């Protein structure tokens with residue numbers, strides 16, 4: 001089977017495609033025949049050894065896949081060969097087969113294809129945990145989403161609309177903003193071209209933002225924080241722009257707002273039952289047609305570097321996935 005290997009840390013073009021022996025299922029594990037693998041922003045950091053979690057080389061990237069169970073190890077009871085699943089693999093997903101823990105699997109509803117389901121647990125799981133658990137977003141409140149056409153950003157747009165919030169989506173091109181509107185955004189701001197603060201003032205009538213969802217960082221974070229409403233919640237998701245903002249603490253004091261950290265990786269480890277309930281709700285919304293993942297790129301696994309380069313060049317709207325046809 002083919003696998004994409006990070007043999008030494010570096011940019012995407014240093015990844016190597018190898019032929020490896022087919023996997024067998026050890027006790028307590030399953031082998032998934034991978035049909036689609038989610039390519040994430042964090043993969044671009046992991047292969048460079050710049051992510052908050054480190055993986056020793058050599059390793060096969062790919063933390064989330066969808067596919068069909070090919071083999072079940074001794075002691076695995078709930079799953080059987082042939083089941084359509086989504087799997088949180090941690091690593092190993094950029095391959096034709098991947099090992100997974102049975103408790104990190106979810107069944108995929110028939111209404112969604114493998115590619116559409118590939119990045120769902122992480123992107124929507126992050127945005128669900130952020131907006132609903134950490135941000136306490138309520139119907140009628142206004143949420144501003146930075147990087148709103150990205151993987152977690154677009155998931156946040158859809159979940160905020162399900163909650164009944166008013167969504168202001170920010171992105172860097174008209175094409176990306178159009179995708180946000182297609183997924184329910186009420187207002188859009190091109191934060192590279194427009195005066196974000198003036199637009200927020202106009203849209204909220206001067207009241208400000210109840211919740212900010214920030215996966216971008218850089219200069220945008222403080223601009224958004226300065227427009228918080230009294231009692232607002234600023235959700236720290238990530239730093240896709242690169243720089244990690246350093247915020248003067250008089251700002252949350254004056255605004256009476258909270259700055260709230262969000263990390264799905266730790267949440268899923270420390271509160272697994274709650275995380276599982278969130279993910280189950282997300283799959284229910286998929287089955288009900290309330291969530292429609294946007295896939296802007298599908299590449300064969302040999303082209304994993306192209307997919308990662310697209311993310312680094314800000315060319316992706318929604319998700320980019322690797323597919324094994």
Ligand SMILES: NC(=O)c1ccc[n+]([C@@H]2O[C@H](COP(=O)([O-])OP(=O)(O)OC[C@H]3O[C@@H](n4cnc5c(N)ncnc54)[C@H](OP(=O)(O)O)[C@@H]3O)[C@@H](O)[C@H]2O)c1
Nearest residue numbers: 041147150151152171172215237238239240241262263264
């Ligand atoms: N806290 C958590 O638990 C958690 C979970 C998942 C992801 N994350 C983090 O959230 C961030 C976004 O992840 P994602 O999967 O949504 O990534 P993504 O799909 O690549 O989206 C990131 C967005 O950031 C914007 N951006 C601004 N400057 C950028 C730059 N220099 N390079 C790339 N993108 C830039 C881009 O939108 P524009 O071009 O419109 O600006 C892009 O759409 C990452 O930092 C990731 O590590 C955190």
